[in-house]
Amino acid sequence: MPASAxxxxxxxxxxxxxxxxxxxIRTGAAAGSPHVRLAVLQGPPDEVELAGWDEVVEVSWSTAAGSASVVGAGPAIPAVEGETPPWPGTYRLRVHARDRDDGEEYEGDPRSxxxxxxxxxxxxxxxxxxxRRSDRLGHRLRGEPPPPVRPEAAYRWVRRSPIGEAATVTVIPGADITRVLRAFGADATTPMSMAMLRETWRAGRFWVAVLAVEGAVLAVEDNGFQGAQAQVLRALSRRGRAASMFWNVNALTRxxxxxxxxxxxxxxxxxxxxxxxAxxxxxxxxxxxxxxxxxxxxxxxxxxxRSTGHPVRPVDVExxxxxxxxxxxxxS
Known part of the structure; x- marks a missing residue:
């Protein structure tokens, strides 16, 4: 891709x-270094890879020189390793793109x-x-009506929140804080500083922060997982419902x-x-x-x-x- 084109x-x-x-190739972000992988094959792939991609397009192009590679529009995007054969010819290029809409919304975010x-x-x-044609940027460029906003877009704030890397979030409708703390086995008589607990963190030591919201209690564990334990969830839901989502830095979720x-x-x-x-x-x-x-x-x-009838809002985590x-x- 010539930088001067x-x-x-x-x-x-x-x-x-x-x-x-x-x-x-049209990117979402105007600057930065998107993840790019180049695969040069002897023939067409056995199947079209669609899982995990928003847009997939295949075109033909010709080169008079050979040894084509990938470059960016400026020095911020390094060249990708690999190149086409060193002879001229006509090629098929299948382009897979993901998260271009993120590129526009989170321009410059290294976690994009x-x-x-x-x-x-x-x-x-x-x-x-x-x-495949499913991202909003592609629809706009083609002059098409935008696709519906994905339900999960309402929670994109999580990646930039203090609990973005590892946490368990539990929602308990119709509960009060005292009962929730009891179900967690927490010492409700001795509130502690979250900053101090984070500074003195050690394996096997768990803590939970709670907040009464409209008709429910929100329980947040920074780098903890007790809200995903069966005995805790059974106690929390005894009078109704409870739901939790756990994730950690090792990409484990529950x-x-x-x-x-x-x-x-x-x-x-x-x-x-x-x-x-399930x-x-x-x-x-x-x-x-x-x-x-x-x-x-x-x-x-x-x-x-959806299960509890109560959203987890960024303002509540704040x-x-x-x-x-x-x-x-x-x-433990």
């Missing part, structure tokens, strides 16, 4: 346009997941093929739903087969694609909200942080 409108497919000797897979093989020229003292679903989203092992969770997962690993935390927080109070649970 003239801008393109990308109105045909919303992702890639061929130019003499190469192709231009915008990325591309470019698959190239030598082949005669053929018509363009669009395999969505748990409880009702009237019984665990109705508790599983690793996306790895387990929810329809088989059928009670299916009504709360409608429209949430857990086979796509992206935004798994956000998707499961939607399920927590209130917990501002209060700075937590309660210790027994060491």
């Amino acid at each position: 003239a801008p393109a409108a990308f109105a045909a497919n919303g992702l890639v346009e061929t130019i003499p000797g190469g192709a231009l 997941g915008e990325g591309y897979l470019l698959v190239v093989w030598e082949a005669p020229a053929a018509p363009e093929v669009v395999y 969505l748990s739903l409880a009702e009237h003292g019984r665990i109705v679903a508790s599983f690793e989203p996306g790895l387990d087969r929810a329809a088989e092992i 059928p009670a969770a299916l009504p709360y997962l409608e429209g949430l694609d857990l086979t796509d690993h992206r935004n798994k935390i956000e998707k499961c927080l939607v399920a927590v909200e 209130r917990i942080e501002a209060g700075g109070v937590a309660y210790l649970m027994p060491d």
